[in-house]
Amino acid sequence: MDCGDVDKILPLIDGKLSGVLLTHAHFDHIYGLNVLASLFPAVPVYTNRAGLDELCSDKLNFSKYHGDPFVLEDAGSVRLVDNGDKLDLFDDGIEVQAIFTLGHSPSCVTWAVDDLLFTGDSYIPGVKTVTNLPHADKQQAAESEALIHQLATCRTVYAGHAPELNENNQMI
């Protein structure tokens, strides 16, 4: 899933990493990727076409405006996904599906992993989806949120931020 502080991720993955599923490529969801790649060289990063553009531009991923410009060093590690694509990442046959939930950003992908749903910033329970950003689309975001509500009826939602972070304006 998204990659911020790598030192928080390492204890959870036990030295094994098959890939990184990006919910979108705003800087606060990607800034650890170069550190991660130094530990897991060429580990694939899954996103859509807009996500690749954002990974390669500190303007599009907004890091330039937060005083810490970030671009992905190894763009060759990116694997592009289309809406509905299924990935075979796990030995035990757990299904991973990319579901485009554009609106908050054109790079937004919600990931259905077995009965879990990773929504990133496309849907955070109890929080209004942020659409006052460049390249955001309010109408698309509303449609995506409706889709996520449907998908969530039989799945557990894991969002990109805890609601309390959003109240402090720390989410983009």
Ligand SMILES: [Zn+2]
């Ligand atoms: Zn975001």
